[in-house]
Amino acid sequence: MTFKEIQHHAKAEWEAFANSEKPRIYVGTATCGRSSGALDVLNRIHAEIEQRAIDAHVIEVGCIGCCDAEPLVDIAKRGRPRICYSHVTPEIVPQLVTDYIVNDNPRPDLALCTIGQGEIDGIPNLFALPMFKPQVRIALRNCGYIDPGNINHYIANGGYSGLFKALKMTPEEIIGEIGKSGLRGRGGAGFPTATKWRFCHDAPGTEKYIICNADEGDPGAFMNRSLLESDPHFVLEGMLIGAYAIGATSGYIYCRAEYPLALERLRIALNRMQDYGLLGDNILGSNFSFHIEIEEGAGAFVCGEETAMIRSLEGKRGMPYARPPFPATSGLRGKPTNINNVETWANVSAILQKSGEWFAGYGTERSKGTKTFALAGKVVRTGLIEVPMGIALRQIVYDIGGGIPDGKEFKAVQTGGPSGGCLPASTLDIPVDYEHLAAAGSIMGSGGMIVADSETCMVDLARYFLSFTQAESCGECVLCREGTMQMLEILTDITGGSGKPGDIDLLLELCEAVKSGSLCALGGTAPNPVLTTIRYFREEYEAHVNEKRCPARVCKNLISFYILPEKCAGCLICMRNCPVDAITGGKRMIHVIDQHKCIKCGICLDVCPSRFNAVAKVSGEQPLTPEDPIPVGSWGKTS
Amino acid sequence: MQFMKDRANLIPILQKAQEAEGYLSPQAIAEISQFLDISENDIYSVATFYALFRFTRPGDHIVKVCLGTACHVRGGERILESVERELNIRCGQTTDDFKFSMERVACVGCCALAPVVLVDQDVHSKMTPAKAKEVLARYKTHGEDI
Ligand SMILES: Cc1cc2nc3c(=O)[nH]c(=O)nc-3n(C[C@H](O)[C@H](O)[C@H](O)COP(=O)(O)O)c2cc1C
Ligand code: FES
Secondary structure (H helix, E strand, O other): OOHHHHHHHHHHHHHHHHOOOOOEEEEEOOHHHHHOOHHHHHHHHHHHHHHOOOOOEEEEEOOOOOHHHOOOEEEEOOOOOEEEEOOOOHHHHHHHHHHHHHOOOOOOOOEEEEEOOOOEOOEOEHHHOOOOOOOOOOOOOOOOOOOOOOHHHHHHOOOOHHHHHHOOOOHHHHHHHHHHHOOEOOOOOOOEHHHHHHHHHHOOOOOOEEEEEEOOOOOOOOHHHHHHHHOHHHHHHHHHHHHHHHOOOEEEEEEOOOOHHHHHHHHHHHHHHHHOOOOEOOHHHOOOOEEEEEEEOOOOHHHHOHHHHHHHHOOOOOOOOOOOOOOOOOOHHHOOEEEEEHHHHHHHHHHHHOOHHHHHOOEOOOOEOEEEEEEEEOOOOOEEEEEEOOOEHHHHHHHHOOOOHHHOOEEEEEEOHHHOEEEEHHHOOOEOOHHHHHHOOOOOOOOEEEEEEOOOOHHHHHHHHHHHHHHHOOOOOHHHHHHHHHHHHHHHHHHHOOOOOOHHHHHHHHHHHHHHOOOOHHHHHOOHHHHHHHHHHHHHHHHHHHHOOOOOOOOHHHOEEEEOOOOOOOOOHHHHHOOOOOEEEEOOEEEEEOOOOOOOOOHHHHHOOOOOOOEEEEOOOOOOOOOOOOEOOOOOOOO | OOOOOOHHHHHHHHHHHHHHHOOOOHHHHHHHHHHHOOOHHHHHHHHOOOOOOOOOOOOOEEEEEEOOHHHHHOOHHHHHHHHHHHHOOOOOOEOOOOOEEEEEEOOOOOHHHOOOEEEOOEEEOOOOHHHHHHHHHHHHHHHHHO
16 A cells, blocks of 8 residues: 555544544543553443443543543544543443433533533633643644554554655755754753764664663653553654664664553554554665564663663663763664654654644744653642643643642652752742753753652652662762762661761762762762752751751651640540551540650551541650540640 | 574563563573573573562562652652551562562652552552552452452
C-alpha cells in the first residue's frame, strides 16, 4: 500500500467510528486509570451492554491527564461531543447506561466535561475547565483521544504524515526544519535538538544508531509513561524521522521495566507499523530502512544518562564514561549514536506534521514550544499537564493545580527531581523556561513537579533526594560516591536532631566539591536540592540544628504526639490502634501516650475522630498532660 | 525466547531467567556464563549493579512500597514502616514462610494517587498505615487466590 492508500483506509475507519449510529464508550485504561479500578469498570461496561443487548463501540484510550478524577469514562452519541464522566465505579455503570445511552439524559451531575465539537447543557467543555484553560497540547494532543492500540486512529489524526513529508526532504532540510522550531531536548538538559542531530549526521560512518530514552528516572515523574501508554506512535514516528535525517539504520527504545503497560503498547505499535510497511526495509517504498528494538531497563537511575545507557545496552554495568568523544561520533558499539527523550521525539513528529515555524510560535525567545509536567504532591488537582513555555509557576500551581489542599499554605515547588531544586513562593511569578529555572537554582528537568506545603519539611526533602542520589551513584567518581554519602550523613544528623553548628556551611562546601568533581550530571546536579533548600529555607535548617525543632513537624526524632486532656473523650479508638501499646486509658478516661514507647507512627492522629481532634503533633513544645489516665472532665479541676 | 550468543543480550537474558525463577540462582548464572562464554564473575558484576536482580528466593507475594518523591511527601515512609511492622521483616527481606518479600521502589508512575503500595501487579493507592494493614491482611488470609 502507498501512504495515500493507508491514510485513506485509516480515515475511512476513523470516520465510520466517529460518525457511527451506535454510541461510543471510551474507557481510560492507562496505569493511573487502572490503579483506580478502570479495568473493573471496563468489564462491567462490557457485561452491561451485552446483557441488555445494546449495540455500542467500547474502546480503551489513554490518559487525558486528570489522574485524580480517574477512572474516566466518556460516552458519545452521534453528532454530539463526548461526555467525560469522572470517578466512575462499576456500580454506577448501569445507571450511566440507562440514563444517557437509553434515556438520553446526559447526567450533568456526574459529568466532568465534554470533549470535542458541540455543546451539552450544563456540562463545560474540557478546555473551559480551570485545569485545562492555560494548557496547550502538542505532545499530548492524542492522549485520551484515540485508541493507542489502533494505528489507524493515529494515522487518521495526522499520524505519519510527518514521516511521509520527511521522506521527500533531504536530511539537511529536515534538520533545518527542526532548527527553525527551536526545539530543545526534553530529557532535562535542554540541548538544541537540531545541533545534536547535525553532529551525528556529519559524523563519518555508515552504521549509526538512534536511541529513545524512556528510562524516566526522576522518582516523581510520569510524563513519558503516560505518553507511551496513550500515544506510542507519536514517539515512534519521531524516531523514524530522526533516523532518516541522521542516516541511522537501527534504533533502540530503552524503557523502564517498571512500566509494563508502556512496554506492551510499544510492542503492539511496532507490530502494527510492520504491517503497514512503516518499519523494516524500504519504508513506504523509499530506500530508507530502519529497525527498532525494545530494551527493558533493570532499575538503575544512572542508566538514564546517555553514556551509561549505551554501556547498559552493550550488556555492561551502566557506568557513565567521559565525553568527548560524544555519542554523536562514537556511541553504541563505537558508532555514531543519537539519544533523545520520549517527549522530544513526539515533538519532532509534531514539527514535521505541521512546521518548525508553527512550533516556534509557542513559548519564549529561547525556550520554544510546550513542556509536559507531572504535577503531584500537595496540590488539589494532580495529573499530567502540558503548558506553553514561559507560563508562570503560579499559574501551574494555582490555576491548573487548583492550589494547596486542606487550606494549607504553599511552601515550595520542586522541579527536576533529584537533579533539580525547590523554588519558594517568591519565585512563583518567574516564567517557566530553561533559563529562568536555572537562574533560580533549579532546572527544567524532564517534567517532574512536586508541590510542597507547610507540612513538608525542606530539610527532610533534601535528605530524601540525597538518599536517592547516594544510593544511585554508580560509584565511579570519588566525590560523587563519598561526597553524597557525607552529605547524606550530615542531613540525616540534622533531621535526626543531632545537627551541629557549622553543619550547614560544611554542606555548602561539600556541594561545591561534589559538583565539580563528578564526571556525569548525576553527581554534577545531586547537590541542587540541598543548595536550593539552604538558599531559600535556611531558617528551617537552623531550627533543626539550633533549636532541635522541625517547623513542618515531619522529622521523627524532633516531634512528639500528645493526647490533649481537654479534648480527649476517652473513646479508646487510638488505644486500640496503637501498634506498640504506648497508649494507656480506659472508657471515659483521658488517654495518655507513653513517650518512651511511642514510635511516632502517627496512627493515633489518623484515627482520632475529627469531632474530638484530641491528638496533637508537636515539635519543640510540650503540652500539659496528666501522667496517668484520669476521668474525662477531671482535668484542670484538681490542680 | 531464543537469544543470540551476544554479550549485548546479557541483561535481557538475566531478566528472562529471573522471570522464570523469581530470582537469579547460582545454577542460572552458571548456565548463562556457559552460553555467553563470559565468566560468572563478570555476570555477577553486571547483575549486582542493577536493582532489578535478586539473588535469593523471593516470597509468594512481593510487596513494593513506593518511595518516589510524590509518595515521600505524602507520607510514604510511614507506610513503609507500617508494612515492616505488619510483616515483621525489614525492607529487602522475605518472611520465614516465604509468603511475602518486601522492597522499596522509586515511583511506579501513579504519583497522582500517592502514597502507593504494589502487591505483585496490583496498585493500591492513597494508602494509610491502617489501609496497609487491611490490604496485607487480605493477602495473608486468601493466600494464593488473590
Ligand atoms: C543521572 C541522569 C539521569 C538521566 N535520566 C534521564 C531520563 O530518565 N530520561 C531522559 O530522557 N534523559 C535523562 N537524562 C538525560 C540524558 O543524559 C540525555 O541528556 C537525554 O536523554 C537527551 O535527550 P534530549 O536531548 O531529548 O533531552 C539523565 C541524565 C543524567 C545525568
Ligand atoms: S512517587 Fe510513588 S508513584 Fe510516583
